[in-house]
Amino acid sequence: MTFLATAKRRCSIRTYQPTPVEQEKVDAIIEAAHVAPTAANRQPVRIVQVESAAGLARLGKAANLHGAPLAFIVCADHDRAWRRRFDGMTSTAIDASILTDHMMLEATDLGLGSVWICAFDPAIVRTEFELAPSLEPVNILAVGYAACEPTSPERHATERIPVSELVTIA
Numbered sequence: 001m002t003f004l005a006t007a008k009r010r011c012s013i014r015t016y017q018p019t020p021v022e023q024e025k026v027d028a029i030i031e032a033a034h035v036a037p038t039a040a041n042r043q044p045v046r047i048v049q050v051e052s053a054a055g056l057a058r059l060g061k062a063a064n065l066h067g068a069p070l071a072f073i074v075c076a077d078h079d080r081a082w083r084r085r086f087d088g089m090t091s092t093a094i095d096a097s098i099l100t101d102h103m104m105l106e107a108t109d110l111g112l113g114s115v116w117i118c119a120f121d122p123a124i125v126r127t128e129f130e131l132a133p134s135l136e137p138v139n140i141l142a143v144g145y146a147a148c149e150p151t152s153p154e155r156h157a158t159e160r161i162p163v164s165e166l167v168t169i170a
Contacts, residue, residue, distance in 0.1 A: 013113030032106035039091035044080035063120035068142035113146035
């Protein structure tokens with residue numbers, strides 16, 4: 001499958017089967033994160049993989065996981081951050097999001113559903129998973145087998161702004 005076909009198939013899944021995700025698929029999702037680029041190759045991202053019932057219950061205190069049997073907490077490591085010299089902006093949230101996107105697209109390619117969760121309480125995540133002070137939970141990616149029909153890959157033609165509005169040619 002081409003990259004664009006995978007990207008068009010990806011949609012947010014909010015209902016999951018209780019079926020565990022096979023270890024080889026979990027490994028492939030982690031490998032997708034591992035190869036993701038980061039600013040200046042600083043690699044300021046750490047991931048907490050959550051798949052036990054107890055771990056999912058703890059994470060569920062902070063976010064709606066929609067019944068997913070697997071979740072990844074993607075954290076920015078501020079001690080490893082690249083900083084832009086002009087204004088001090090750090091790349092950590094961007095780098096964490098690039099990793100999350102790679103993981104999400106790999107999950108799609110493997111026939112899994114996922115949903116990128118930003119609506120969560122980071123204080124609860126930090127406490128429940130005893131994150132180091134330098135780690136900031138940025139994204140949660142819930143993953144599993146969809147228990148609903150995915151949306152059409154053709155939806156982008158009508159649900160997205162036109163390319164002419166997206167792109168300005170200078």
